[in-house]
Amino acid sequence: MNNTTPYDAPHPYDPTAEARWVPEPDKRPGRTAFQRDRARVLHSAALRRLAGTTQVVAPLLRDFPRTRLTHSLECAQVGRELGAALGCDPDLVETACLAHDIGHPPFGHTGEEALDTAAATCGGFEGNAQSLRILTRLEPKRFAPQDGAAVRLAPWPGRSVGLNLTRAALDAATKYPWARGEHPTDPASTKYGVYGDDLPVFRWLRTGAPAGRKCFEATVMDWSDDVAYSTHDVEDGLQAGHIDPAVLRSADERSELFKIAERYAPDAAPAELDEALDRLLAQDWWPRSYDGTARARAGLKDLTSQLIGRFCLAAEQATRARYGPGRLTRHAAELVVPRGVRLECAVLKAVAVRYVMQRDEQAQLRSRQRIVIAELADVLARSAPHGLDEVFAALHQEAEDDRAALRVVIDQIATLTDASALALHARLVEHRTP
Structure with missing residues (x-):
């Protein structure tokens, strides 16, 4: 990425973006509001917990697995650089990336599905809505006043208001800015970002935001999440021996692979997905085989680096082509990702699902976890x-x-x-x- 935006450019965030649910003085003048946000998430118990939470492979099953914590750190690095290149406050985007999975329960998406069933009579469960709940209620850092005029600022007098992050940080961490059943184009969607009893703080953080539309920093976080886990899951699958690069050239395997890819790109034709996979396999840095040697491991690291650079640079260039130079923040823009790059990312996600997540032993493990x-x-x-x-x-x-x-x-x-x-x-x- 070509980071042409200096960090010392005029500050583009107004006091509304930097406001906190419960006002509080800064104990250490000189830090920005978003530096404080980043520090609060980074030092939280909720973030540390992700070290023991499944990303793809359960943490206890092998040495040095990627966990929700390592994924969040990797996502934060990608998002910080991409956001800074486009004019966002880098600490703000990093905060959103660090916090985006903080509500995911034990056993990853398997645990999320099981908890949604268990919570049917109290509104269901969704990891992203749980993230907002943790940030604004469950991770104790600040409490609302017990009495006085300041009580008007919070719906829970005397109760925890979580980390009390800024409005911009909470908005940037909100991947799905709507309640259950209120998806702007798909009411049946199971993805949402707030439970019913957290709507007061949700409405506060969305002050001035277009209904149902993510803020710019959230779109950067969302794409950084896709980039990080799609590339790293494939890297892990290759290194573990679950993915044979040669298999990806088989017509039969591709047919099955593209059925999975449709869940990530439902409007894509098989021919488009075929072309997307061919583009990746044609690159000099795409591995033809993997034998576990030091040179092969270095090749996997290069694969990851090349993919991240490819996906982020494409988004940066396409966004700049639409909006021009200058700092892009909050509700003034949306990240633009070229269709071809989105399809390449979708194919990578499908590769990880088919060859890593759908293995027989993983299915048996998930069954036990649901129980x-x-x-x-x-x-x-x-x-x-x-x-x-x-x-x-x-x-x-x-x-x-x-x-x-x-x-x-x-x-x-x-x-x-x-x-x-x-x-x-x-x-x-x-x-x-x-």
């Missing part, structure tokens, strides 16, 4: 506050009805790592007295 989450939700819902930690036990006792009480149980499970979910299941389910 663990379902049984944990059942036993905790029936026995709470027993089994909940101190914070959630107190919230459970304050719950005004069964719906709110179940949401506390879901919040508790969502804060677990893979290992702690298995340990709690063993203690409450496997070892309980009949």
Whole structure:
């Protein structure tokens, strides 16, 4: 990427973007509001928890796996540079990238699906909506005033307001800026960014934003997420021996691969996907084989670097071609990603799904993980506050009805790592007295 935007250019963010849900003084003058946001996310327990949360391969199954934490760090590096090249505040984009997966539960998307089923009577579960809930409620850093005029600024007098990030940071971390069933073009979509009882802070952070449209920094974060996990998942699959580069030239394999790619590019014809894969395989840096040697490993690193550069440079150039020079921020623009590059990314995602995630042992593992989450939700819902930690036990006792009480149980499970979910299941389910 050609970063032609100096960091010391005139500050393009107004006080509305830098406002916090609960106003607070800066303890250390000289830092920007977004530097404070980045520090708060980086030092949070919620971010550290992602070190023990599944990305593709469960953290305990092999040495040095990519986890949700390493993915978030890699996404942050990609997003920081791409955002800075386009004029965003780099700390703001990095904050959004660090926080974008902070609400994902144990066992990755498998855990997310199981919790959505368990939470059916209290509004469901979605990792992105949970991220907002953690940032604005569950990760204790600041509390709303107990009384006085300042109470008007928060809906929960005396309650935690989470990390109390700026409006711009929360907006940038919101990948799906709508509630369940309110997708702007697909009401049946299962992707959404806020639960019903978090709507007050959601409406606050979306002040001045076009309905249903992500802010510019969120589009940078979203593309950085796609770029990071599509390239790194393929790298991991090649290194683990699950992906044979030669297989990608088989017509039969491509047919199956493109069926998967359709979920990421539903409007793409097989011929377009075929051309996208051919473009990648034709590159000098695309591996023809992988034998685990040091030279082969260096080749995989180069593959990742080349793909990230290819995808980000294409987005930067296309966005500049539409909007011209200058700093692009907040609601003044949307990231432009050329269709061909989006299809290349979709094909890479399909490669990882087919050859890594759909292996038989992974399917068996996911089945077991769904059972663990379902049984944990059942036993905790029936026995709470027993089994909940101190914070959630107190919230459970304050719950005004069964719906709110179940949401506390879901919040508790969502804060677990893979290992702690298995340990709690063993203690409450496997070892309980009949």
